Amino acid sequence: MEALKQTAGIDSKAAARVSSPSPLKKIRKVWRLYVLIALPLLYIIIFKYVPMYGAQIAFRDFVVTKGITGSEWAGFKYFIRFFHSYDFGRLMINTIVLSVYSLVAGFPFPIILALSLNYVKNEFFKKSVQMITYAPHFISVVVMVGIILELLDPRNGIVNTIIKGLGFEPISFMGTPELFKSIYVWSGIWQSVGFSCIIYLAALASIDPSLHEAAVVDGANKLQRMWHIDIPGIMPIAIIMLIMNTGHMLDVGFEKVLLMQNPLNLRTSEVIDTYVYKVGLASQAMNYSYSSAIGLFKSVINLILLLMVNKIAQKTKQASLW
Protein backbone atom coordinates (compact mmCIF):
# COMPACT_ATOMS: atom_id res chain seq x y z
CA MET A 1 0.00 0.00 0.00
CA GLU A 2 2.75 2.41 0.99
CA ALA A 3 4.81 1.54 -2.05
CA LEU A 4 1.77 2.00 -4.26
CA LYS A 5 1.13 5.45 -2.87
CA GLN A 6 4.65 6.52 -3.49
CA THR A 7 4.88 5.27 -7.05
CA ALA A 8 1.40 6.40 -8.05
CA GLY A 9 2.38 10.00 -7.57
CA ILE A 10 1.13 12.70 -5.26
CA ASP A 11 -2.56 12.73 -6.17
CA SER A 12 -3.96 12.85 -2.66
CA LYS A 13 -7.49 11.90 -3.68
CA ALA A 14 -6.29 8.81 -5.47
CA ALA A 15 -4.12 7.94 -2.50
CA ALA A 16 -7.09 8.31 -0.18
CA ARG A 17 -9.13 6.04 -2.39
CA VAL A 18 -6.40 3.42 -2.43
CA SER A 19 -5.93 3.46 1.31
CA SER A 20 -9.60 3.26 2.21
CA PRO A 21 -11.71 1.31 -0.23
CA SER A 22 -15.23 0.33 0.75
CA PRO A 23 -15.62 -2.45 3.31
CA LEU A 24 -17.19 -4.71 0.73
CA LYS A 25 -14.15 -4.42 -1.47
CA LYS A 26 -11.86 -5.09 1.46
CA ILE A 27 -13.84 -8.17 2.35
CA ARG A 28 -13.90 -9.43 -1.21
CA LYS A 29 -10.17 -9.01 -1.50
CA VAL A 30 -9.44 -11.29 1.45
CA TRP A 31 -12.48 -13.58 1.31
CA ARG A 32 -10.26 -16.61 1.66
CA LEU A 33 -9.27 -15.48 5.14
CA TYR A 34 -12.93 -15.67 6.17
CA VAL A 35 -13.05 -19.20 4.87
CA LEU A 36 -10.03 -20.05 7.00
CA ILE A 37 -11.45 -18.59 10.18
CA ALA A 38 -14.94 -20.01 9.64
CA LEU A 39 -14.34 -23.27 11.46
CA PRO A 40 -12.68 -21.76 14.57
CA LEU A 41 -15.40 -19.15 14.66
CA LEU A 42 -18.09 -21.79 14.48
CA TYR A 43 -16.32 -23.57 17.30
CA ILE A 44 -16.26 -20.64 19.68
CA ILE A 45 -19.84 -19.74 18.86
CA ILE A 46 -21.06 -23.25 19.59
CA PHE A 47 -18.85 -24.18 22.50
CA LYS A 48 -18.36 -20.78 24.14
CA TYR A 49 -21.17 -18.43 23.21
CA VAL A 50 -24.04 -20.92 23.24
CA PRO A 51 -23.19 -21.83 26.87
CA MET A 52 -23.06 -18.09 27.67
CA TYR A 53 -26.57 -17.82 26.27
CA GLY A 54 -27.42 -20.95 28.23
CA ALA A 55 -26.23 -19.26 31.41
CA GLN A 56 -29.74 -17.79 31.62
CA ILE A 57 -30.59 -21.12 33.22
CA ALA A 58 -29.43 -19.39 36.41
CA PHE A 59 -32.50 -17.13 36.18
CA ARG A 60 -34.93 -19.94 35.46
CA ASP A 61 -36.40 -22.91 37.27
CA PHE A 62 -34.85 -25.52 35.07
CA VAL A 63 -36.99 -28.51 34.20
CA VAL A 64 -35.31 -31.15 32.07
CA THR A 65 -38.33 -31.79 29.87
CA LYS A 66 -38.79 -28.11 29.02
CA GLY A 67 -35.17 -27.35 28.27
CA ILE A 68 -33.30 -24.18 29.18
CA THR A 69 -35.34 -21.63 27.25
CA GLY A 70 -38.66 -23.36 27.96
CA SER A 71 -38.37 -23.33 31.75
CA GLU A 72 -40.11 -20.71 33.87
CA TRP A 73 -38.31 -17.51 34.83
CA ALA A 74 -37.22 -17.40 38.45
CA GLY A 75 -35.53 -14.02 38.59
CA PHE A 76 -32.75 -13.72 41.10
CA LYS A 77 -34.16 -16.46 43.29
CA TYR A 78 -31.11 -18.70 43.08
CA PHE A 79 -28.65 -15.88 43.57
CA ILE A 80 -30.47 -14.74 46.68
CA ARG A 81 -30.64 -18.29 47.91
CA PHE A 82 -26.87 -18.53 47.52
CA PHE A 83 -26.16 -15.23 49.30
CA HIS A 84 -28.34 -16.31 52.19
CA SER A 85 -27.05 -19.84 52.34
CA TYR A 86 -24.98 -21.11 55.20
CA ASP A 87 -22.19 -22.00 52.76
CA PHE A 88 -21.81 -18.59 51.17
CA GLY A 89 -19.44 -16.98 53.66
CA ARG A 90 -17.36 -20.08 54.08
CA LEU A 91 -16.99 -20.57 50.32
CA MET A 92 -15.97 -16.98 49.70
CA ILE A 93 -13.45 -16.99 52.52
CA ASN A 94 -11.94 -20.33 51.50
CA THR A 95 -11.67 -19.26 47.87
CA ILE A 96 -10.14 -15.88 48.57
CA VAL A 97 -7.79 -17.03 51.33
CA LEU A 98 -6.57 -19.92 49.20
CA SER A 99 -5.81 -17.68 46.25
CA VAL A 100 -4.23 -14.87 48.23
CA TYR A 101 -2.13 -17.40 50.11
CA SER A 102 -0.97 -18.96 46.80
CA LEU A 103 -0.29 -15.57 45.32
CA VAL A 104 1.72 -14.18 48.21
CA ALA A 105 3.63 -17.33 49.14
CA GLY A 106 4.30 -18.22 45.54
CA PHE A 107 5.47 -14.77 44.50
CA PRO A 108 9.08 -14.58 45.77
CA PHE A 109 10.37 -18.07 44.96
CA PRO A 110 10.48 -17.92 41.16
CA ILE A 111 12.20 -14.54 41.46
CA ILE A 112 14.82 -15.85 43.88
CA LEU A 113 15.43 -18.85 41.66
CA ALA A 114 15.79 -16.67 38.57
CA LEU A 115 18.16 -14.22 40.29
CA SER A 116 20.29 -17.11 41.54
CA LEU A 117 20.39 -18.85 38.19
CA ASN A 118 21.39 -15.62 36.53
CA TYR A 119 24.66 -15.57 38.47
CA VAL A 120 25.66 -19.15 37.69
CA LYS A 121 28.65 -19.18 35.35
CA ASN A 122 28.82 -22.95 34.88
CA GLU A 123 26.45 -23.58 31.94
CA PHE A 124 26.12 -27.28 32.66
CA PHE A 125 25.04 -26.70 36.25
CA LYS A 126 22.66 -23.97 35.17
CA LYS A 127 21.06 -26.15 32.49
CA SER A 128 20.74 -29.04 34.93
CA VAL A 129 19.03 -26.91 37.56
CA GLN A 130 16.64 -25.55 34.97
CA MET A 131 15.89 -28.99 33.59
CA ILE A 132 15.14 -30.42 37.03
CA THR A 133 13.17 -27.50 38.40
CA TYR A 134 10.96 -27.31 35.28
CA ALA A 135 10.16 -31.03 35.39
CA PRO A 136 7.40 -31.04 38.06
CA HIS A 137 5.38 -28.68 35.87
CA PHE A 138 4.61 -31.62 33.61
CA ILE A 139 3.20 -33.82 36.34
CA SER A 140 -0.55 -34.05 35.93
CA VAL A 141 -2.80 -32.78 38.67
CA VAL A 142 -4.05 -36.30 39.39
CA VAL A 143 -0.55 -37.66 39.79
CA MET A 144 0.45 -34.60 41.82
CA VAL A 145 -2.35 -35.23 44.29
CA GLY A 146 -1.44 -38.92 44.25
CA ILE A 147 2.11 -37.99 45.21
CA ILE A 148 0.88 -35.72 47.99
CA LEU A 149 -1.36 -38.45 49.39
CA GLU A 150 1.38 -41.05 49.23
CA LEU A 151 4.06 -38.92 50.84
CA LEU A 152 1.75 -37.65 53.57
CA ASP A 153 0.03 -40.96 54.22
CA PRO A 154 -0.44 -41.37 57.99
CA ARG A 155 0.71 -45.00 58.03
CA ASN A 156 3.18 -45.53 55.18
CA GLY A 157 4.14 -42.05 53.98
CA ILE A 158 7.74 -40.94 54.18
CA VAL A 159 6.89 -37.70 55.97
CA ASN A 160 5.20 -39.49 58.81
CA THR A 161 7.93 -42.10 58.86
CA ILE A 162 10.38 -39.26 59.53
CA ILE A 163 8.07 -37.72 62.13
CA LYS A 164 7.74 -41.06 63.89
CA GLY A 165 11.49 -41.55 63.62
CA LEU A 166 11.99 -38.29 65.49
CA GLY A 167 9.73 -39.59 68.22
CA PHE A 168 6.58 -37.61 67.51
CA GLU A 169 3.04 -38.73 66.88
CA PRO A 170 2.17 -39.20 63.19
CA ILE A 171 0.04 -36.44 61.71
CA SER A 172 -3.03 -37.10 59.61
CA PHE A 173 -2.22 -34.33 57.14
CA MET A 174 -5.17 -34.74 54.83
CA GLY A 175 -7.58 -35.20 57.72
CA THR A 176 -6.64 -31.92 59.38
CA PRO A 177 -8.68 -29.03 57.97
CA GLU A 178 -6.19 -26.41 59.21
CA LEU A 179 -3.41 -27.94 57.11
CA PHE A 180 -5.29 -28.14 53.84
CA LYS A 181 -4.43 -24.71 52.50
CA SER A 182 -0.74 -25.01 53.31
CA ILE A 183 -0.49 -28.41 51.66
CA TYR A 184 -2.25 -27.06 48.61
CA VAL A 185 -0.11 -23.93 48.36
CA TRP A 186 3.32 -25.42 49.09
CA SER A 187 2.85 -28.39 46.82
CA GLY A 188 1.82 -25.87 44.16
CA ILE A 189 5.01 -23.90 44.70
CA TRP A 190 7.04 -27.09 44.49
CA GLN A 191 5.41 -27.88 41.19
CA SER A 192 5.49 -24.48 39.54
CA VAL A 193 8.53 -22.59 40.83
CA GLY A 194 10.81 -23.66 37.99
CA PHE A 195 8.40 -22.93 35.22
CA SER A 196 7.32 -19.60 36.66
CA CYS A 197 10.93 -18.44 36.81
CA ILE A 198 11.27 -18.65 33.01
CA ILE A 199 9.64 -15.30 32.51
CA TYR A 200 11.95 -13.66 35.06
CA LEU A 201 15.00 -15.24 33.45
CA ALA A 202 13.90 -13.69 30.19
CA ALA A 203 13.50 -10.32 31.86
CA LEU A 204 16.96 -10.63 33.41
CA ALA A 205 18.47 -11.54 30.07
CA SER A 206 17.04 -8.39 28.56
CA ILE A 207 18.76 -6.10 31.08
CA ASP A 208 21.38 -3.99 29.32
CA PRO A 209 24.80 -5.56 30.09
CA SER A 210 26.42 -2.13 30.01
CA LEU A 211 24.66 -1.39 33.29
CA HIS A 212 26.52 -4.27 34.89
CA GLU A 213 29.80 -3.28 33.28
CA ALA A 214 29.47 0.28 34.54
CA ALA A 215 28.63 -1.00 38.01
CA VAL A 216 31.68 -3.26 38.02
CA VAL A 217 33.87 -0.33 37.01
CA ASP A 218 32.37 1.61 39.89
CA GLY A 219 33.40 -1.21 42.19
CA ALA A 220 29.98 -2.69 42.92
CA ASN A 221 30.02 -6.29 44.10
CA LYS A 222 27.58 -8.92 42.89
CA LEU A 223 25.16 -8.49 45.73
CA GLN A 224 25.00 -4.75 45.11
CA ARG A 225 24.53 -5.32 41.40
CA MET A 226 21.72 -7.75 42.04
CA TRP A 227 20.06 -5.32 44.42
CA HIS A 228 20.48 -2.18 42.34
CA ILE A 229 20.32 -3.48 38.77
CA ASP A 230 18.66 -6.88 38.53
CA ILE A 231 15.84 -6.43 41.00
CA PRO A 232 14.74 -3.03 39.65
CA GLY A 233 15.11 -4.55 36.17
CA ILE A 234 12.58 -7.31 36.77
CA MET A 235 10.27 -5.42 39.11
CA PRO A 236 7.99 -4.13 36.34
CA ILE A 237 7.32 -7.63 35.03
CA ALA A 238 6.96 -8.95 38.59
CA ILE A 239 4.37 -6.33 39.39
CA ILE A 240 2.49 -7.01 36.18
CA MET A 241 2.44 -10.70 37.02
CA LEU A 242 1.12 -9.94 40.47
CA ILE A 243 -1.56 -7.60 39.14
CA MET A 244 -2.64 -10.04 36.45
CA ASN A 245 -2.81 -12.88 38.93
CA THR A 246 -5.10 -10.93 41.21
CA GLY A 247 -7.47 -10.84 38.24
CA HIS A 248 -7.84 -14.57 38.69
CA MET A 249 -8.54 -14.28 42.38
CA LEU A 250 -11.55 -16.59 42.27
CA ASP A 251 -9.95 -19.12 39.94
CA VAL A 252 -8.23 -21.45 42.31
CA GLY A 253 -6.82 -24.68 40.95
CA PHE A 254 -10.22 -26.26 40.93
CA GLU A 255 -9.14 -29.72 39.81
CA LYS A 256 -6.46 -29.98 42.42
CA VAL A 257 -8.73 -28.81 45.22
CA LEU A 258 -11.40 -31.27 44.14
CA LEU A 259 -8.94 -34.14 44.18
CA MET A 260 -7.48 -33.14 47.53
CA GLN A 261 -10.85 -32.90 49.22
CA ASN A 262 -12.13 -35.48 51.63
CA PRO A 263 -14.97 -35.39 54.13
CA LEU A 264 -12.58 -34.50 56.93
CA ASN A 265 -11.07 -31.37 55.39
CA LEU A 266 -14.16 -30.12 53.59
CA ARG A 267 -14.62 -27.27 56.06
CA THR A 268 -11.54 -25.48 54.73
CA SER A 269 -11.26 -27.03 51.29
CA GLU A 270 -14.63 -26.27 49.75
CA VAL A 271 -14.27 -23.46 47.20
CA ILE A 272 -16.78 -21.93 44.80
CA ASP A 273 -15.80 -24.08 41.82
CA THR A 274 -15.95 -27.36 43.68
CA TYR A 275 -19.28 -26.37 45.17
CA VAL A 276 -20.67 -25.58 41.71
CA TYR A 277 -19.56 -28.99 40.54
CA LYS A 278 -21.07 -30.77 43.50
CA VAL A 279 -24.39 -28.98 43.47
CA GLY A 280 -24.69 -29.30 39.71
CA LEU A 281 -23.26 -32.62 38.68
CA ALA A 282 -22.11 -34.72 41.59
CA SER A 283 -24.90 -34.63 44.14
CA GLN A 284 -27.91 -36.88 44.54
CA ALA A 285 -30.33 -34.00 44.03
CA MET A 286 -28.73 -32.14 41.17
CA ASN A 287 -29.80 -28.56 40.86
CA TYR A 288 -28.68 -27.13 37.55
CA SER A 289 -30.16 -23.69 38.09
CA TYR A 290 -28.71 -23.17 41.55
CA SER A 291 -25.30 -24.42 40.46
CA SER A 292 -25.33 -22.19 37.39
CA ALA A 293 -26.29 -19.18 39.47
CA ILE A 294 -23.27 -19.68 41.70
CA GLY A 295 -21.06 -20.22 38.68
CA LEU A 296 -22.41 -17.13 36.97
CA PHE A 297 -21.91 -15.06 40.09
CA LYS A 298 -18.27 -16.13 40.08
CA SER A 299 -17.84 -15.48 36.35
CA VAL A 300 -19.22 -11.97 36.67
CA ILE A 301 -16.96 -11.07 39.60
CA ASN A 302 -14.06 -12.56 37.68
CA LEU A 303 -14.84 -10.48 34.62
CA ILE A 304 -15.03 -7.30 36.67
CA LEU A 305 -11.75 -8.13 38.41
CA LEU A 306 -10.05 -8.86 35.09
CA LEU A 307 -11.24 -5.65 33.50
CA MET A 308 -10.10 -3.64 36.50
CA VAL A 309 -6.76 -5.36 36.63
CA ASN A 310 -6.26 -4.83 32.92
CA LYS A 311 -7.00 -1.13 33.34
CA ILE A 312 -4.45 -0.89 36.13
CA ALA A 313 -1.92 -2.78 34.05
CA GLN A 314 -2.50 -0.43 31.12
CA LYS A 315 -2.06 2.54 33.43
CA THR A 316 1.32 1.27 34.48
CA LYS A 317 2.02 1.20 30.72
CA GLN A 318 3.80 -2.11 30.77
CA ALA A 319 1.49 -4.53 29.11
CA SER A 320 -2.13 -5.43 28.84
CA LEU A 321 -4.06 -8.60 28.44
CA TRP A 322 -3.91 -8.35 24.67
Add this chain to the structure above:
Amino acid sequence: MEHSTIKETRMDRLFTIGNYVILSLFLITILYPLIYITSASISSSEAVISGRVWLWPVQPTLMGYEAVFKHKLIVSGFMNSIYFTVVGTLINVVMTILAAYPLSRKDFFGKNTFMFLFVFTMMFSGGLIPTYLLVKDLGMLNTTWSMVLPGALGVWNMIITRTYFQTTIPDELLEASQLDGCNDFQFVMKIVLPLSGPIIAVITLFYAVGHWNSFFNALIYLKSQKLFPLQLVLRDILVQNDVDMNMLVDVQEAAKREGLRELLKYSLIIVATLPLMIVYPFVQKYFVKGIMIGSLKG
Protein backbone atom coordinates in the same frame (compact mmCIF):
# COMPACT_ATOMS: atom_id res chain seq x y z
CA MET B 1 39.33 -17.70 39.61
CA GLU B 2 42.67 -16.56 38.22
CA HIS B 3 41.30 -16.90 34.72
CA SER B 4 38.45 -14.48 35.13
CA THR B 5 39.24 -11.04 33.83
CA ILE B 6 37.57 -9.29 36.71
CA LYS B 7 39.06 -10.27 40.02
CA GLU B 8 36.40 -11.43 42.43
CA THR B 9 36.36 -9.68 45.73
CA ARG B 10 35.89 -11.55 48.98
CA MET B 11 32.29 -10.31 49.03
CA ASP B 12 31.72 -11.74 45.58
CA ARG B 13 33.10 -15.10 46.58
CA LEU B 14 30.75 -15.19 49.55
CA PHE B 15 27.92 -14.23 47.24
CA THR B 16 28.78 -17.05 44.85
CA ILE B 17 28.91 -19.56 47.66
CA GLY B 18 25.58 -18.33 49.02
CA ASN B 19 24.13 -18.49 45.56
CA TYR B 20 25.13 -22.11 45.10
CA VAL B 21 23.73 -22.96 48.51
CA ILE B 22 20.37 -21.45 47.56
CA LEU B 23 20.30 -23.26 44.25
CA SER B 24 21.25 -26.53 45.89
CA LEU B 25 18.37 -26.10 48.30
CA PHE B 26 15.97 -25.61 45.41
CA LEU B 27 17.47 -28.60 43.67
CA ILE B 28 17.25 -30.93 46.66
CA THR B 29 13.72 -29.87 47.53
CA ILE B 30 12.51 -30.54 44.04
CA LEU B 31 14.55 -33.63 43.39
CA TYR B 32 14.03 -35.51 46.65
CA PRO B 33 10.34 -36.41 46.23
CA LEU B 34 10.99 -37.49 42.66
CA ILE B 35 13.87 -39.75 43.68
CA TYR B 36 11.95 -41.13 46.64
CA ILE B 37 8.95 -42.08 44.50
CA THR B 38 11.15 -43.69 41.89
CA SER B 39 13.01 -45.67 44.54
CA ALA B 40 9.82 -46.71 46.30
CA SER B 41 8.36 -47.95 43.04
CA ILE B 42 11.17 -50.45 42.58
CA SER B 43 11.57 -51.50 46.21
CA SER B 44 9.88 -54.46 47.82
CA SER B 45 6.46 -53.78 49.26
CA GLU B 46 7.56 -54.74 52.79
CA ALA B 47 10.36 -52.19 52.66
CA VAL B 48 7.97 -49.49 51.50
CA ILE B 49 5.35 -49.98 54.21
CA SER B 50 7.87 -50.45 56.97
CA GLY B 51 9.49 -47.16 55.99
CA ARG B 52 12.93 -48.55 55.21
CA VAL B 53 13.06 -46.78 51.85
CA TRP B 54 14.24 -43.24 52.26
CA LEU B 55 16.49 -42.54 49.32
CA TRP B 56 17.67 -45.55 47.35
CA PRO B 57 15.66 -48.67 46.45
CA VAL B 58 15.59 -51.44 49.06
CA GLN B 59 15.35 -55.04 47.84
CA PRO B 60 14.74 -54.04 44.23
CA THR B 61 11.83 -55.69 42.49
CA LEU B 62 9.55 -54.93 39.57
CA MET B 63 6.44 -56.35 41.25
CA GLY B 64 4.73 -52.96 41.29
CA TYR B 65 5.18 -52.56 37.57
CA GLU B 66 3.97 -56.09 36.95
CA ALA B 67 0.82 -55.24 38.87
CA VAL B 68 0.39 -52.05 36.85
CA PHE B 69 0.49 -53.88 33.56
CA LYS B 70 -1.84 -56.62 34.80
CA HIS B 71 -4.42 -54.00 35.67
CA LYS B 72 -6.68 -54.01 32.62
CA LEU B 73 -8.06 -50.52 33.12
CA ILE B 74 -4.60 -49.02 33.26
CA VAL B 75 -3.62 -50.53 29.95
CA SER B 76 -6.85 -49.48 28.24
CA GLY B 77 -6.58 -46.05 29.87
CA PHE B 78 -3.09 -45.68 28.50
CA MET B 79 -4.32 -46.53 25.01
CA ASN B 80 -7.29 -44.16 25.30
CA SER B 81 -5.05 -41.35 26.50
CA ILE B 82 -2.74 -41.81 23.54
CA TYR B 83 -5.72 -41.75 21.21
CA PHE B 84 -7.32 -38.65 22.76
CA THR B 85 -3.97 -36.89 22.83
CA VAL B 86 -3.14 -37.57 19.18
CA VAL B 87 -6.57 -36.82 17.76
CA GLY B 88 -7.23 -33.92 20.10
CA THR B 89 -3.88 -32.28 19.44
CA LEU B 90 -4.28 -32.66 15.70
CA ILE B 91 -7.64 -30.90 15.82
CA ASN B 92 -6.21 -28.24 18.15
CA VAL B 93 -3.25 -27.39 15.96
CA VAL B 94 -5.31 -27.16 12.77
CA MET B 95 -7.96 -25.00 14.43
CA THR B 96 -5.36 -22.77 16.03
CA ILE B 97 -3.59 -22.06 12.76
CA LEU B 98 -6.88 -21.52 10.95
CA ALA B 99 -7.81 -18.83 13.46
CA ALA B 100 -4.38 -17.34 14.06
CA TYR B 101 -3.38 -16.68 10.47
CA PRO B 102 -6.30 -14.46 9.40
CA LEU B 103 -6.10 -12.59 12.69
CA SER B 104 -2.42 -11.88 12.08
CA ARG B 105 -3.18 -10.13 8.78
CA LYS B 106 -3.35 -6.34 8.85
CA ASP B 107 -5.73 -6.24 5.89
CA PHE B 108 -8.23 -8.69 7.44
CA PHE B 109 -11.36 -6.57 7.65
CA GLY B 110 -13.12 -7.03 11.00
CA LYS B 111 -9.97 -8.33 12.63
CA ASN B 112 -10.56 -6.51 15.91
CA THR B 113 -14.13 -7.72 16.20
CA PHE B 114 -13.11 -11.32 15.65
CA MET B 115 -10.21 -10.93 18.03
CA PHE B 116 -12.55 -9.59 20.67
CA LEU B 117 -14.90 -12.54 20.18
CA PHE B 118 -12.04 -14.91 20.87
CA VAL B 119 -10.42 -13.02 23.74
CA PHE B 120 -13.72 -12.47 25.51
CA THR B 121 -14.10 -16.22 25.95
CA MET B 122 -10.94 -16.13 28.08
CA MET B 123 -12.50 -13.67 30.47
CA PHE B 124 -16.03 -14.92 30.71
CA SER B 125 -17.60 -18.30 30.34
CA GLY B 126 -21.10 -19.69 30.47
CA GLY B 127 -20.03 -21.99 33.25
CA LEU B 128 -19.93 -25.67 33.98
CA ILE B 129 -23.62 -26.53 33.77
CA PRO B 130 -24.54 -24.75 30.52
CA THR B 131 -21.48 -26.30 28.86
CA TYR B 132 -22.40 -29.70 30.19
CA LEU B 133 -25.97 -29.34 28.95
CA LEU B 134 -24.68 -28.30 25.53
CA VAL B 135 -22.45 -31.35 25.24
CA LYS B 136 -25.39 -33.43 26.37
CA ASP B 137 -27.75 -31.86 23.82
CA LEU B 138 -25.23 -32.40 21.07
CA GLY B 139 -25.39 -36.10 21.93
CA MET B 140 -21.69 -36.22 22.72
CA LEU B 141 -21.95 -37.57 26.28
CA ASN B 142 -19.95 -40.74 26.66
CA THR B 143 -18.35 -40.47 23.22
CA THR B 144 -14.82 -39.80 22.06
CA TRP B 145 -16.02 -36.48 20.68
CA SER B 146 -16.62 -35.09 24.13
CA MET B 147 -12.91 -35.51 24.78
CA VAL B 148 -11.65 -33.65 21.73
CA LEU B 149 -14.27 -31.14 20.60
CA PRO B 150 -15.21 -28.98 23.61
CA GLY B 151 -11.58 -27.85 23.91
CA ALA B 152 -10.82 -27.75 20.19
CA LEU B 153 -9.09 -24.39 20.41
CA GLY B 154 -7.15 -22.70 23.17
CA VAL B 155 -7.38 -18.96 22.82
CA TRP B 156 -4.07 -18.39 24.59
CA ASN B 157 -2.26 -20.68 22.14
CA MET B 158 -4.05 -18.97 19.29
CA ILE B 159 -2.75 -15.61 20.49
CA ILE B 160 0.87 -16.73 20.72
CA THR B 161 0.59 -18.29 17.27
CA ARG B 162 -0.80 -15.06 15.91
CA THR B 163 2.02 -13.10 17.56
CA TYR B 164 4.49 -15.45 15.95
CA PHE B 165 2.95 -14.95 12.50
CA GLN B 166 2.94 -11.19 12.95
CA THR B 167 6.57 -11.03 13.98
CA THR B 168 8.18 -13.61 11.71
CA ILE B 169 6.33 -13.44 8.42
CA PRO B 170 7.14 -10.12 6.78
CA ASP B 171 4.49 -8.24 4.83
CA GLU B 172 6.86 -8.04 1.89
CA LEU B 173 6.70 -11.80 1.54
CA LEU B 174 2.93 -11.63 1.21
CA GLU B 175 3.06 -8.79 -1.27
CA ALA B 176 5.67 -10.55 -3.38
CA SER B 177 3.65 -13.77 -3.41
CA GLN B 178 0.50 -11.89 -4.32
CA LEU B 179 2.30 -10.32 -7.26
CA ASP B 180 3.23 -13.81 -8.34
CA GLY B 181 -0.45 -14.71 -8.31
CA CYS B 182 -0.44 -16.66 -5.06
CA ASN B 183 -3.79 -16.61 -3.23
CA ASP B 184 -4.23 -16.70 0.52
CA PHE B 185 -4.81 -20.46 0.68
CA GLN B 186 -1.67 -21.13 -1.27
CA PHE B 187 0.24 -18.60 0.82
CA VAL B 188 -0.72 -20.38 4.03
CA MET B 189 0.13 -23.81 2.66
CA LYS B 190 3.33 -22.97 0.84
CA ILE B 191 4.84 -20.09 2.77
CA VAL B 192 3.34 -19.74 6.24
CA LEU B 193 3.33 -23.38 7.31
CA PRO B 194 6.91 -24.14 6.23
CA LEU B 195 8.07 -21.06 8.15
CA SER B 196 6.13 -21.98 11.28
CA GLY B 197 7.93 -25.09 12.47
CA PRO B 198 8.92 -23.67 15.87
CA ILE B 199 5.50 -22.31 16.79
CA ILE B 200 3.75 -25.48 15.63
CA ALA B 201 6.12 -27.42 17.86
CA VAL B 202 5.31 -25.12 20.78
CA ILE B 203 1.55 -25.34 20.51
CA THR B 204 1.61 -29.06 19.74
CA LEU B 205 3.46 -29.59 23.00
CA PHE B 206 1.22 -27.32 25.02
CA TYR B 207 -1.89 -29.01 23.70
CA ALA B 208 -0.51 -32.53 23.95
CA VAL B 209 0.52 -32.10 27.58
CA GLY B 210 -2.90 -30.62 28.29
CA HIS B 211 -4.69 -33.61 26.77
CA TRP B 212 -2.43 -36.17 28.41
CA ASN B 213 -2.86 -34.61 31.84
CA SER B 214 -6.55 -33.72 31.78
CA PHE B 215 -9.11 -35.69 33.73
CA PHE B 216 -12.03 -33.43 34.52
CA ASN B 217 -13.76 -33.53 31.13
CA ALA B 218 -13.52 -37.29 31.21
CA LEU B 219 -14.95 -37.29 34.73
CA ILE B 220 -18.08 -35.39 33.75
CA TYR B 221 -18.60 -36.53 30.15
CA LEU B 222 -17.63 -40.20 30.13
CA LYS B 223 -19.57 -43.01 31.77
CA SER B 224 -18.23 -46.25 30.35
CA GLN B 225 -14.94 -47.47 31.74
CA LYS B 226 -13.64 -48.64 28.43
CA LEU B 227 -13.40 -45.03 27.26
CA PHE B 228 -11.63 -43.75 30.38
CA PRO B 229 -8.32 -42.00 29.82
CA LEU B 230 -5.38 -42.87 32.01
CA GLN B 231 -5.78 -39.87 34.31
CA LEU B 232 -9.29 -40.90 35.29
CA VAL B 233 -8.14 -44.43 36.03
CA LEU B 234 -5.31 -42.94 38.05
CA ARG B 235 -7.74 -40.84 40.01
CA ASP B 236 -9.68 -43.91 41.07
CA ILE B 237 -6.55 -45.71 42.15
CA LEU B 238 -4.35 -42.93 43.55
CA VAL B 239 -6.92 -40.58 45.00
CA GLN B 240 -10.04 -42.65 45.64
CA ASN B 241 -7.86 -45.57 46.68
CA ASP B 242 -10.11 -47.79 44.63
CA VAL B 243 -7.99 -50.70 43.49
CA ASP B 244 -9.89 -53.65 42.15
CA MET B 245 -8.12 -56.39 44.06
CA ASN B 246 -9.29 -59.07 41.66
CA MET B 247 -6.97 -57.49 39.20
CA LEU B 248 -4.05 -58.15 41.48
CA VAL B 249 -4.13 -61.85 40.85
CA ASP B 250 -2.27 -64.47 42.86
CA VAL B 251 -1.94 -62.39 46.01
CA GLN B 252 -3.68 -63.98 48.96
CA GLU B 253 -2.51 -62.52 52.26
CA ALA B 254 -4.05 -59.23 53.33
CA ALA B 255 -0.75 -57.70 54.42
CA LYS B 256 0.85 -58.51 51.12
CA ARG B 257 -2.09 -57.05 49.27
CA GLU B 258 -1.82 -53.87 51.27
CA GLY B 259 1.87 -53.66 50.46
CA LEU B 260 1.29 -54.36 46.82
CA ARG B 261 -1.39 -51.72 46.72
CA GLU B 262 1.12 -49.13 47.88
CA LEU B 263 3.76 -50.39 45.51
CA LEU B 264 1.28 -50.28 42.66
CA LYS B 265 0.59 -46.63 43.39
CA TYR B 266 4.23 -45.63 43.31
CA SER B 267 4.80 -47.59 40.12
CA LEU B 268 1.71 -46.06 38.63
CA ILE B 269 2.94 -42.54 39.35
CA ILE B 270 6.12 -43.38 37.47
CA VAL B 271 4.36 -45.06 34.56
CA ALA B 272 1.96 -42.14 34.13
CA THR B 273 4.67 -39.51 34.28
CA LEU B 274 7.47 -41.23 32.45
CA PRO B 275 6.29 -40.57 28.87
CA LEU B 276 6.37 -36.82 29.47
CA MET B 277 9.59 -36.94 31.44
CA ILE B 278 11.35 -38.80 28.64
CA VAL B 279 10.17 -36.45 25.93
CA TYR B 280 10.45 -33.23 27.89
CA PRO B 281 14.25 -32.65 28.00
CA PHE B 282 14.31 -32.72 24.21
CA VAL B 283 11.46 -30.27 23.79
CA GLN B 284 12.14 -28.05 26.78
CA LYS B 285 13.46 -25.22 24.62
CA TYR B 286 10.15 -25.10 22.74
CA PHE B 287 8.23 -24.68 25.96
CA VAL B 288 10.53 -21.88 26.98
CA LYS B 289 10.09 -20.31 23.57
CA GLY B 290 6.32 -20.54 23.92
CA ILE B 291 6.42 -18.75 27.25
CA MET B 292 8.62 -16.05 25.71
CA ILE B 293 6.30 -15.44 22.78
CA GLY B 294 3.39 -15.48 25.18
CA SER B 295 4.98 -12.79 27.30
CA LEU B 296 5.42 -10.56 24.25
CA LYS B 297 1.65 -10.04 24.22
CA GLY B 298 0.89 -9.36 20.60
